[in-house]
Each structure stands twice: as C-alpha cells, then as structure tokens.
Amino acid sequence: MSNNILERILRPSARGRMWQVFIFIIILLIVGSLIDVGAEYNKGTDWLAKKTNNILVLPKTKDIPFRLGLDLQGGTHLVYKADVSAISQSERDSAVEGARDVIERRVNFFGVSEPVVQVDKNIAGDYQIIVELAGIKDVNQAIKMIGETPLLEFKEKNTGQRELTPEETKKIEDFNKQADQKSGEILGKLLSGGDFSALAKTYSEDETTKNNGGDLGWITADSNVDIVNIVKDFKVGQVSMDFVQISSGYELARLDDKRLKQNAFGTGEEKEAKASHLLICYKDIKGCESGLTKEEAYNKIKTIKDKATPANFKDLVKQNSTEPGAKETGGDLGWFGTGKMVKAFEDAVFAQTKGTISDIIETEFGYHLIYKQDERSIYEYKVSHIFIKTMNAVDILGANEEWKNTELTGKNLAKATVQFDPNNSSPEVSLEFDNEGAKMFEEITARNVGQQVAIFLDNYPISAPTVNEKITGGKAVISGKFNITEAKLLAQRLNEGALPVPINLASQQTVGASLGSKSVFDSLKAGIYGFILVALFMIIFYRLPGLLSVFALGIYGILVLAIFKIWPVTLTLSGLAGFILSLGMAVDANVLIFARIREEIRSGKILSIALEDGFKRAWPSIRDSNISTLITCFILIQFSSSVVKGFAITLAIGVLVSMFSAIVITKNLLGLIMGKWLENKLWLVGVKKE
Numbered sequence: 001m002s003n004n005i006l007e008r009i010l011r012p013s014a015r016g017r018m019w020q021v022f023i024f025i026i027i028l029l030i031v032g033s034l035i036d037v038g039a040e041y042n043k044g045t046d047w048l049a050k051k052t053n054n055i056l057v058l059p060k061t062k063d064i065p066f067r068l069g070l071d072l073q074g075g076t077h078l079v080y081k082a083d084v085s086a087i088s089q090s091e092r093d094s095a096v097e098g099a100r101d102v103i104e105r106r107v108n109f110f111g112v113s114e115p116v117v118q119v120d121k122n123i124a125g126d127y128q129i130i131v132e133l134a135g136i137k138d139v140n141q142a143i144k145m146i147g148e149t150p151l152l153e154f155k156e157k158n159t160g161q162r163e164l165t166p167e168e169t170k171k172i173e174d175f176n177k178q179a180d181q182k183s184g185e186i187l188g189k190l191l192s193g194g195d196f197s198a199l200a201k202t203y204s205e206d207e208t209t210k211n212n213g214g215d216l217g218w219i220t221a222d223s224n225v226d227i228v229n230i231v232k233d234f235k236v237g238q239v240s241m242d243f244v245q246i247s248s249g250y251e252l253a254r255l256d257d258k259r260l261k262q263n264a265f266g267t268g269e270e271k272e273a274k275a276s277h278l279l280i281c282y283k284d285i286k287g288c289e290s291g292l293t294k295e296e297a298y299n300k301i302k303t304i305k306d307k308a309t310p311a312n313f314k315d316l317v318k319q320n321s322t323e324p325g326a327k328e329t330g331g332d333l334g335w336f337g338t339g340k341m342v343k344a345f346e347d348a349v350f351a352q353t354k355g356t357i358s359d360i361i362e363t364e365f366g367y368h369l370i371y372k373q374d375e376r377s378i379y380e381y382k383v384s385h386i387f388i389k390t391m392n393a394v395d396i397l398g399a400n401e402e403w404k405n406t407e408l409t410g411k412n413l414a415k416a417t418v419q420f421d422p423n424n425s426s427p428e429v430s431l432e433f434d435n436e437g438a439k440m441f442e443e444i445t446a447r448n449v450g451q452q453v454a455i456f457l458d459n460y461p462i463s464a465p466t467v468n469e470k471i472t473g474g475k476a477v478i479s480g481k482f483n484i485t486e487a488k489l490l491a492q493r494l495n496e497g498a499l500p501v502p503i504n505l506a507s508q509q510t511v512g513a514s515l516g517s518k519s520v521f522d523s524l525k526a527g528i529y530g531f532i533l534v535a536l537f538m539i540i541f542y543r544l545p546g547l548l549s550v551f552a553l554g555i556y557g558i559l560v561l562a563i564f565k566i567w568p569v570t571l572t573l574s575g576l577a578g579f580i581l582s583l584g585m586a587v588d589a590n591v592l593i594f595a596r597i598r599e600e601i602r603s604g605k606i607l608s609i610a611l612e613d614g615f616k617r618a619w620p621s622i623r624d625s626n627i628s629t630l631i632t633c634f635i636l637i638q639f640s641s642s643v644v645k646g647f648a649i650t651l652a653i654g655v656l657v658s659m660f661s662a663i664v665i666t667k668n669l670l671g672l673i674m675g676k677w678l679e680n681k682l683w684l685v686g687v688k689k690e
Helices: 002-036 038-051 089-110 139-147 166-191 196-203 225-231 294-307 313-320 343-351 393-397 435-447 484-496 513-566 573-586 588-602 607-639 642-673
Strands: 075-082 116-121 127-134 152-157 215-219 244-246 249-260 271-280 332-337 361-363 366-377 379-389 403-409 413-420 427-433 453-457 460-463 475-479 503-511
Touching: 002 038, 002 513, 002 642, 075 089, 075 139, 089 116, 089 127, 152 435, 166 196, 166 249, 166 379, 166 393, 196 379, 215 225, 225 249, 225 379, 271 294, 271 313, 271 343, 294 313, 294 366, 343 361, 343 366, 403 435, 413 484, 427 435, 427 484, 513 573, 513 588, 513 642, 573 588, 573 642, 588 607, 588 642, 607 642
Parallel strands: none
Antiparallel strands: 075 127, 075 503, 116 127, 152 403, 152 453, 215 379, 244 249, 249 379, 271 332, 271 366, 361 366, 413 427, 427 475, 453 460
16 A cells, blocks of 8 residues: 555656656657758758748758768778887887878878778787778879878089099990880880780889789879870770880880779769969968958959959959969969869869859968869770880989988978968978977088078979078078969978888778678668567567567667767778677666566566666666676777777667666656556566466
C-alpha cells in the first residue's frame, strides 16, 4: 500500500519532467536528422517552393558532408622515411616533428581535403612520416610539393669566371657530333621497323625512363613543355619523324595517349582561363597608396563597372587600376589554372562566361572587375621518348658559374613578409634574418659595395640588386617582376622553409574512388543488417521495452552520425567498424536494465518501482563496463596509428551516446507509457503474471 501512495505522490511532477525530457529528445532528433540529411531536406524545400509557386518556402539548412577517409573516398597513402643520421639523438624527435609540420603546411596549401600527416617511430628507432591524401587524383604533383625543398641562396659575383679552353671547345664539338650520329642510327633502326620501346631501353640516355621503354607517364605543358610541344598535334600512336633538338639534347617522342586533365578531386575537367582585371584598393589595405576609403573605392569601381565593355576594358584599367604596373600590362594576367589566384578571385573567373566582365569582386587586395577573355581545357599526354644528351659550356663551367655561393642560405631566414615598394607600389618580399644570418649578410654587403648580390631560389635567380652600402640590421628585400599573388606564394614558401631532415618516399599506395564507393556500400549494408538483427533480438526477448529500445537505437544512430558530421570525424573502414560495433554495444545497457527490471517485478514490486530500481541497480555495471571501454579507446587514440585511431574515436563516441540513449531516452520512453494498463499485461515486458 505504501508503494502505491508513494507512486501517486511522485507521479504528477515526475511525468511533467518526463514530458520535458521527451520534448528535448524530439528537438535533438529533428536537429540531428537535419544535419544527417541536409542535402535531401534542401531538395525537398526547393521542390515544395516550386510546386507552390514560392508561396510556401521553408528555411534551408546547411548541408554538412561526411568527411571520408582515404579507404572510403579514394586517394593516396604515402610513407616517407626520414634520414636522421646527421642529427643528434636528443634532437631527432623534434626535427622529425618539424618535418611533419612543414609537410602538413605544404599539403594544406595544395588544397587536399582533410589530409592526415603523422610521425611513426618503430622499435629500431627508424622514423617514418605517413601522409594520407584522401580524394587526391594528381598524385605526382602532390608528391612533388611534399618533397620539394625551397633552396634560398645569396650569391656574389664570381670574379674568376673564365672562357672555355680550345680543348674544352673541341670536347663539346666531338661529343655533340657523336650524339648526332647516334640519333641518326636510332632513327634509321626505327624507320626500318624497329620497336620503339626496345630502342629506348637500348639507346635512351634518360636513366629514369629507359628501363620502362622510355615511358614518361602522363605529362602536361607545365611539367614538360619541350616534349609536349613536340607531340601536342600528334595522333595517338604517332612518332616524331626526326629527333628534335632541345637545350639538353635530342628528343624522339611517341604519343601513346591523350586525355583531358581532371581536377585534383576528380570532380570534373581542369580548366585554365585567360583574363585581365582592374583593381581598386583602399587605404586600409597594406601597401595601398590610393588614399580612398573602402566606401569610396567601392563607389569608384561601381562607376567604372557601369561603363566597362570588353572593347574599352584595357583602357579603363590603364586609367584607373591601382595595381602596380597596370599602365603597362593593362591588367593582363595571361593564362592561369586553379590554385594560382586567391579563392574569391578564382571562383569568380571560372564561374563567369568567356567574353564577359564580372560583377564587383572583393578580395584581400581590394575590389576587382575581371574580364574573362577565354577558357580552355588542359590536356595530359602519355608519352614515350628516346633521349640523346648533348653537351654545352654549362656542363663544363657549371650552370651558375657567373655567381659563387656565400655562406648565407635560407636556414638563416627568420621570416618573410609581403610589402610594397614605396616608390612604385610594386609588391616585394621582405626578408628578416636570425642573428647569425644578420652578421653574414652585413659581411657580404660590406665586401660587395658597388657590386651585385644575387638572390637565388631553387637555383633560379629572382633578384640581383646592386649594393650601395653595407647593410646592417639583418633585413633584405627581394624585388622583381611578380604580381601580388606570386609575392605571397614566394613568402609562404620561404616561411615554410626547407625540411629539417631529408625524406625519401618509401612506399606509395593509391586507392581508387570506385573501390572506396564499394567499401561505403558494403559498410552501409553491414550496418543495416546489424541494426535489423539487434532490433529483432530486442523485440523477441524483451517485448515492449525491446521495441522502445529499438526506437532509442534509431535516435542513437541519428545523433552519432550528426556528431560525425559536425565534429567532424574522418570516417575510415576501421571507423565504420567501430560505429557498427557500437550499435551492438548501444543495447548492452538496455539488456542489463531490462533483465534487472524483470527481476524486480518477479520479487513483487509494482512496475513503476521496478523501473526505477532496475535502472538504479543496473547503472554500476553499465558505468564500469563503459568506462573500461572508454579507457581503452583513449589509449588507442593517444598511442596508435591512424587506422586504429579511427576505430577508437568512433567507438568512443558511440559508447558515450549509447549511455545517453539507454539511461535517458529509453528510461524516459518507458516512463511515459507506464500505467495501470501495463500492470495487467506484464507479458508485454516478458514476465508471466503470478
């Protein structure tokens, strides 16, 4: 009797709280569903608006995509071996971590979606840097960017420059005569029916390709302009009729295939545009000398926009543009592809139709009008070649014999920033050296007063100013004929610096997008089967509570997937395995609770009290088992590689949400349906009425 009285006293306020929690659960369900199926919801709102002639317009939600890992999206897995032999034992960890940071910055600049870059050290003490590039298609370009080492050098005039001796001149002539004879011999064999690949293996002097029958793979004009110029008008299978002389030797080429180049993420053809632009900057922008406020700059470019046409655009640029050198260039940017301009500018160019002038575009440099003159697809060529080397003076005297190295290099660079020349507003890169570099730069300028000091980047001279006086303070400026974007790119590359340790590509594994799609489909199928089997088990063994737990399990799945999106969690095959495993673990707590409720009912307690005691007494077991799982997940996250880490993260999220699902959602649903009607139908909870 006392239990019934207690139930009547507590029930009104308790049920009120339950309804409040139920409303909260429904709100969570709606929000989670909108996050999970945002794209489908937006399509539905568009369809409804169209059907009702925009009378009924529902608000749209932000479509947040799932972040798919390498094995689901496709991409490349690269393993680099770090050479730490020249670094002291105590500094190796920090040096390799520094290399990892540099690689990550380079990959991020390349635009790879959510790259994974991590260090792995084995028991033998060898260091590896693992790079996972999900969704990447241009693997060779990514590898080139990761491994490149920007080499900044300061060189002074080599006063010991000499001319070739007669013997050296004769040596060059004899060598080139033999090369000419050799190329003629090869051509004769080919015209007589010889196999191109076999001739390449026998005679080609390109050691990197001769063993592959001269196969260069897929190349573009950016990567190999000399050979592309030879084969660009060929039909597939066509061989050049004669050797073509380039700067380093003779080339005989065969076009094996030709295709339109796809963008880095495989979502369409890669394009390049030819455009010019008109820039109006304002005084809040560093280096801008116009003196205009932002509002005045906008009004000015708006006035220009109203009268701009393709015919008068160049004249308007020369008269009004604040870009340095615009009077000479007319704002011409030439041909450029994606990744060459700032994003807002690039998006506008590739979205507009050729022959048109854009709306006003705002970037960090000010306001732009863009005249898109043309657009074209980029072709890739699969080429095999036979290369015969020739000799010239550079091979004897050296490529940079005019200049000699100084002790000052990029390792002494503290930072690089973009600034503007106060005289002509042209962009330039300011260099600031560390203490050792400042001292060396002072010594270099002191001994070269009245002479040039050249600045080389990757063995290419980018500036050679004349020293007027000794420069103290550890600062220098690189000026040249580059635009703002090029100056920013140069500063960024210099700030990234050289890799602290040498790295070598040890292995490369590429996963195709089709294989990734199959993995997603198989994982989804496994998840559905797992959910159905768990649902059947719960309903058959626990009746009504089991049915409610299945409903709670559905909410659990929606919430977990929403967390995966907004965190965001990178989903891999192992991560999906952790999620599917957590489906089974999500009902673990319910099994303990329902079994305990049955025991409480059999002991003679009424249903409402049995419910409270069942949850209360099952909680310690639920708590301890889940905490032990979470501890294991934490250890795996901290100390394992990316594959195991993905499994641990998704499992940990699943465990946390499953505790909320069992303790809050299932309990609340049971409490709401609890009543006298159920007291008389205890078979619905799997208990025979005594």
